[in-house]
Amino acid sequence: MPRSIVAGNWKMNTTLDEAATLASEVAEGLAEAGSVELILCPPYISLAVVRRAVNGSGIHVGAQNMHYEASGAFTGEVSAAMLRSLCHYVILGHSERRQLFGETDETVNRKVHAAQDAGLRPIVCVGETLAQREEGGAADVVEGQVLACVADVHDITDVVVAYEPVWAIGTGRAATPEIAEEIMRDLFGDDGDSVPLLYGGSVNVGNAAAFAAQPSINGALVGGASLQADQFLQIAAEVAGAKG
Numbered sequence: 001m002p003r004s005i006v007a008g009n010w011k012m013n014t015t016l017d018e019a020a021t022l023a024s025e026v027a028e029g030l031a032e033a034g035s036v037e038l039i040l041c042p043p044y045i046s047l048a049v050v051r052r053a054v055n056g057s058g059i060h061v062g063a064q065n066m067h068y069e070a071s072g073a074f075t076g077e078v079s080a081a082m083l084r085s086l087c088h089y090v091i092l093g094h095s096e097r098r099q100l101f102g103e104t105d106e107t108v109n110r111k112v113h114a115a116q117d118a119g120l121r122p123i124v125c126v127g128e129t130l131a132q133r134e135e136g137g138a139a140d141v142v143e144g145q146v147l148a149c150v151a152d153v154h155d156i157t158d159v160v161v162a163y164e165p166v167w168a169i170g171t172g173r174a175a176t177p178e179i180a181e182e183i184m185r186d187l188f189g190d191d192g193d194s195v196p197l198l199y200g201g202s203v204n205v206g207n208a209a210a211f212a213a214q215p216s217i218n219g220a221l222v223g224g225a226s227l228q229a230d231q232f233l234q235i236a237a238e239v240a241g242a243k244g
């Protein structure tokens with residue numbers, strides 16, 4: 001089984017000072033988290049201060065997005081090589097990027113390749129909308145997204161996949177652990193034991209253990225609750241406890 005992972009997606013929150021404080025609080029409370037790999041994903045501009053704050057703690061740092069091109073005239077964008085000097089992970093294809101910024105499975109796939117080529121480990125986000133779920137097509141949608149996003153990658157075991165049903169993100173309405181397990185169980189067949197699968201969408205202290213107790217779920221991608229160090233650490237402890 002892959003090691004359990006709990007990642008915090010801070011989204012567009014925290015100033016530089018707030019990011020440094022939050023990262024320091026997580027690092028200082030690390031002993032509470034149990035045996036899980038922790039990843040903090042602040043906004044780009046805070047990557048350096050977060051990296052400094054967690055230096056030597058074993059906590060990893062991740063970005064929330066990147067461009068697939070290596071360099072050039074792409075105003076406002078950041079490349080994999082730029083990130084590699086600051087962090088080890090990058091979230092790709094988050095549903096907010098898909099819905100608000102036109103991200104597609106094809107662009108995510110290009111980014112996954114660029115990330116791996118640069119030595120970054122991608123956390124690929126997939127998940128169905130409420131309409132897709134109500135039409136009965138959730139499993140097919142998610143499988144299609146995963147296949148398209150990781151097409152032709154040279155090392156599937158170096159990809160982390162996060163199942164985040166769109167209807168559960170930031171809504172306080174988490175999927176049930178059974179729904180998440182059903183979707184995630186068959187995603188990778190023979191590779192299923194070597195690709196870490198995270199659940200995301202309204203994860204909190206009260207529900208993290210139930211998700212992590214599902215056999216196919218290796219951890220959590222946490223949004224809102226990752227902005228409070230004590231809650232994030234408690235979620236990590238719940239995941240560690242459920243995974244034994």
Ligand SMILES: O=C(CO)COP(=O)(O)O
Binds near residue numbers: 169171203222
């Ligand atoms: O989008 C998410 C993590 O990437 C989930 O966000 P919430 O935990 O705030 O629902």
